[in-house]
Amino acid sequence: MATVELTTENFNDVVGGSGIVLVDFWAEWCGPCRAFAPTFEAASEKNEDITFGKVDTEAQQELAATFGIRSIPTLMIVREGVVLFSQPGALPGNALDDLIEQARKVDMEEVHAKVAEAQQQG
Template sequence: MATVELTTENFDEVVGGSDIVLVDFWAEWCGPCRAFGPTYEAASNKHDDLVFGKVDTEAQQELAATFGIRSIPTLMIVREGVVLFSQPGALPGNALDSLIEQAREVNMEEVHAKVAEAQAQQG
């Protein structure tokens, strides 16, 4: 599956409407971002049941600011509307595959229960 360009207009629809979404925050001028691109694209072809999105931080500055992106590339994994992983730096293919498998194995019932508990304590 090809990667999807994410914008402020389609982000909620794409990320909210999918089980697991990987988001690559990048910019054209960023050398490490360009180096990570083929690895990310290869993973998107290998894991065609997942959604792989890319956010151009130059064109989508508001979206990058919303997530506090300060370094690129930054990879974020969202599952069922919860950010499970967000970290700057390019990953080698085997590390990206491992991270995807870890995201698949997370018990989301436990995660949602912890989120609900934290929200109840705040509210």
């Protein structure tokens, strides 16, 4: 599956769904971002059931600010609308594959229960 360009207009529609979404915050001028791009693209081709999106932090400064992106590349994993992982730095392919497997194994009923509990506590 090809990666999806994420913008302020489509971000919530793409990321707020029921599946797993990997988001790569990047910029054209960023060397590590360009080095990570083929790894991200290869993972998208191996995991066709997952949505892979890219946020160009230069063009989408509002989105980058919303998520507090201070260093790029930053990889974020969202599942069922909940951010499970967000960390700057380019990952090697095997580490990205491992991270994807971990995201698949998360018990989302437990996560949603904890989120609801935290919201009730205010």
